[in-house]
Amino acid sequence: MKYWIPVFALAGWLSAGAALADEDHERAHEALERGDILPLTEILETIRLTYPGHVLETEFEREDGGYRYELELLDNDGYVLEIEVDASTGEILEVEREDD
Numbered sequence: 001m002k003y004w005i006p007v008f009a010l011a012g013w014l015s016a017g018a019a020l021a022d023e024d025h026e027r028a029h030e031a032l033e034r035g036d037i038l039p040l041t042e043i044l045e046t047i048r049l050t051y052p053g054h055v056l057e058t059e060f061e062r063e064d065g066g067y068r069y070e071l072e073l074l075d076n077d078g079y080v081l082e083i084e085v086d087a088s089t090g091e092i093l094e095v096e097r098e099d100d
Contacts, residue, residue: 024060028067028087031060037067037087044071046090047083052076060087068093 031037044055053075061068067087075081084094 024058027062028060031067031087038090040069043069043085043087043090047071047073047085047092050092051081051083051095053081056080 028037028040032039040058040060051073053073055071055073057072059070061070069085069087071081071083071085073081073083080098082094082096082098083092085092
């Protein structure tokens with residue numbers, strides 16, 4: 001199912017996600033300084049080569065003894081993808097297309 005999101009709704013969605021970004025940013029910054037993870041900018045460059053589109057939301061989590069970036073992306077075809085990436089290696093672990 002394609003998602004066509006009005007600009008005003010998208011702006012609200014992005015600002016709602018930003019509240020969580022501060023906490024994630026601090027934890028990611030600490031892990032980056034320790035050398036545990038790759039910079040998010042590097043991860044995003046790699047992701048965009050395979051999945052072009054607009055990143056709607058990012059989350060940073062510790063899971064299964066490692067760090068993960070979870071990205072929500074609106075692709076160029078109008079689909080919302082959830083992409084899970086190993087933050088230490090940049091390996092794409094899972095890609096799901098969100099459907100109704």
